Amino acid sequence: MIKISKRKVMEIIDNIFSIARKYPEVEKENIILAKKMAMKHNIKLQKKKNEYCKYCNTFFKPENVRIRINNHKVTYTCLNCNKITRFNYRTKPHLNNFKEKDSLKK
Numbered sequence: 001m002i003k004i005s006k007r008k009v010m011e012i013i014d015n016i017f018s019i020a021r022k023y024p025e026v027e028k029e030n031i032i033l034a035k036k037m038a039m040k041h042n043i044k045l046q047k048k049k050n051e052y053c054k055y056c057n058t059f060f061k062p063e064n065v066r067i068r069i070n071n072h073k074v075t076y077t078c079l080n081c082n083k084i085t086r087f088n089y090r091t092k093p094h095l096n097n098f099k100e101k102d103s104l105k106k
């Protein structure tokens with residue numbers, strides 16, 4: 001197997017995603033291809049993960065997704081396959097941590 005640097009692979013994956021966004025008819029195939037490339041080269045898709053539905057491999061668009069915030073989690077309901085994906089999101093550092101630090105200083 002020819003070794004390619006991880007940065008190059010990330011560039012290729014970015015290109016695949018932009019092509020998939022341009023041409024909706026090859027969207028599914030390209031998202032599967034990008035996922036397989038990331039798996040093969042041991043790369044995390046990170047922020048790209050919340051751009052598509054992991055069950056039916058289509059992009060989340062305003063017309064086919066319902067987004068709700070609840071218990072510090074964002075839930076995306078895909079309206080193509082009715083499956084739910086959940087993501088955590090970061091808020092301000094928890095207030096309890098500050099209280100503990102203050103008590104330590106005293």
Ligand SMILES: [Zn+2]
Nearest residue numbers: 053056078081
């Ligand atoms: Zn879906």
